[in-house]
Amino acid sequence: MDRAVLVVGSLLGVGALLVAAAFTRPRPSTPREVVYLALPLIGAIVLAGFAWSRV
Amino acid sequence: MIFLATRGLLVSAPQVYPGSGWTPGPQAAGAGYPLVPVTASAPTAPSPSRRGLVVGRLRAWLALIKPRIIELLLITTVPAMVLAARGWPGTGLVAATLVGGVLTAGGANAINNVVDRDVDARMERTRRRPLPTAAIGPAEAFAVGVVLGVTGFFWLWATTTLLAAVLAIAALAFYVVVYTIALKRSTPQNIVIGGAAGAAPALIGWAAVTGSVALQAWLLFAVVFFWTPPHFWALAIRFRADYAAAGIPMLPVVAGEAETARQILAYAVSLTGISLLVYPVADLGAVYLGVAVALGLGFVIGAVALLHHPHRALRVFQFSNVYLALLFGAVALDVLVEAG
Numbered sequence: 462m463d464r465a466v467l468v469v470g471s472l473l474g475v476g477a478l479l480v481a482a483a484f485t486r487p488r489p490s491t492p493r494e495v496v497y498l499a500l501p502l503i504g505a506i507v508l509a510g511f512a513w514s515r516v
Numbered sequence: 517m518i519f520l521a522t523r524g525l526l527v528s529a530p531q532v533y534p535g536s537g538w539t540p541g542p543q544a545a546g547a548g549y550p551l552v553p554v555t556a557s558a559p560t561a562p563s564p565s566r567r568g569l570v571v572g573r574l575r576a577w578l579a580l581i582k583p584r585i586i587e588l589l590l591i592t593t594v595p596a597m598v599l600a601a602r603g604w605p606g607t608g609l610v611a612a613t614l615v616g617g618v619l620t621a622g623g624a625n626a627i628n629n630v631v632d633r634d635v636d637a638r639m640e641r642t643r644r645r646p647l648p649t650a651a652i653g654p655a656e657a658f659a660v661g662v663v664l665g666v667t668g669f670f671w672l673w674a675t676t677t678l679l680a681a682v683l684a685i686a687a688l689a690f691y692v693v694v695y696t697i698a699l700k701r702s703t704p705q706n707i708v709i710g711g712a713a714g715a716a717p718a719l720i721g722w723a724a725v726t727g728s729v730a731l732q733a734w735l736l737f738a739v740v741f742f743w744t745p746p747h748f749w750a751l752a753i754r755f756r757a758d759y760a761a762a763g764i765p766m767l768p769v770v771a772g773e774a775e776t777a778r779q780i781l782a783y784a785v786s787l788t789g790i791s792l793l794v795y796p797v798a799d800l801g802a803v804y805l806g807v808a809v810a811l812g813l814g815f816v817i818g819a820v821a822l823l824h825h826p827h828r829a830l831r832v833f834q835f836s837n838v839y840l841a842l843l844f845g846a847v848a849l850d851v852l853v854e855a856g
Binding site for chain 2: 462463464466467469470471472473474475476477478480481484485486487493494497498500501504505508509511512515516
């Protein structure tokens with residue numbers, strides 16, 4: 462059960478942000494805006510990675 | 517952190533009286549919103565009593581710290597403490613942590629009022645705050661903010677742990693410097709990054725109990741962090757014109773309602789996923805899992821509906837309030853039920 466929830470949680474948590482970042486309109490026009498867009502995604506990936514390492 | 521302040525104004529927002537010759541009085545930011553005639557002059561107005569002046573000033577101070585934000589502290593801090601302790605951490609410790617949280621968050625809000633007083637005066641939603649109404653001056657408001665913040669830091673240090681105190685004062689600094697000064701007026705991602713300040717109470721609660729911050733605490737932090745954008749963007753759709761008039765580049769102003777609705781949906785899905793990760797990592801039970809799945813479905817369904825019906829933004833905003841309260845309530849309930 463834990464593994465199943467991990468899979469679903471990771472896919473939803475990271476996948477949705479990936480899609481959102483890919484299709485954001487208007488596109489970020491400066492490197493700073495790209496960083497702002499990437500930060501939550503990186504955070505979600507790091508958290509999911511730690512979650513997998515702990516369960 | 518932001519939503520409860522704005523929610524408070526939504527719930528109790530005073531009426532506007534355009535062209536009526538009446539305007540909210542100096543205590544408009546507090547309860548009651550007394551009306552005074554615009555043309556009232558000092559010689560004909562009765563002199564306020566000393567007690568009235570003191571009460572008015574206290575009301576202004578209370579409004580300055582945005583007391584509705586205390587609700588968010590309660591919602592996120594206490595369940596984090598319960599999870600950290602794997603049971604009730606003790607009423608004294610909970611009370612001490614909440615007092616410290618209220619002091620530092622109140623200090624952050626007071627300073628935020630000072631920095632944003634020009635914008636607040638231009639927005640219908642915020643123009644009745646103490647600084648735009650001149651119920652209190654910027655120097656006094658800043659002093660109140662600094663005193664509250666410093667007091668909160670030392671209070672938390674003395675009654676809980678140094679880490680909790682450091683996290684609280686860091687959240688204050690982040691909220692004022694990163695969110696209010698650096699991001700709010702410069703990027704539509706303002707509340708995405710700035711949301712970290714509002715998510716800090718989960719870390720503070722955990723640190724108050726353990727003196728450290730574990731992965732479970734970071735996941736609770738992430739829940740609030742990923743909850744903040746869809747919550748506040750829904751509100752920003754509703755008040756899009758207000759933000760545009762004030763020159764704040766909120767996402768609905770910059771990218772439109774349709775794009776904002778898509779981003780709300782993406783964050784609602786992501787939030788649901790992050791909330792599910794809490795279950796195995798924090799070793800929670802069926803109570804939490806069931807609530808997280810049900811609330812996540814509800815949030816996603818609401819976000820999908822918003823794609824086609826932008827006028828439902830306020831409903832999504834209100835649901836997001838319920839979402840956070842019930843999800844964190846489920847964390848505490850699950851632990852307390854298990855602890856027996």
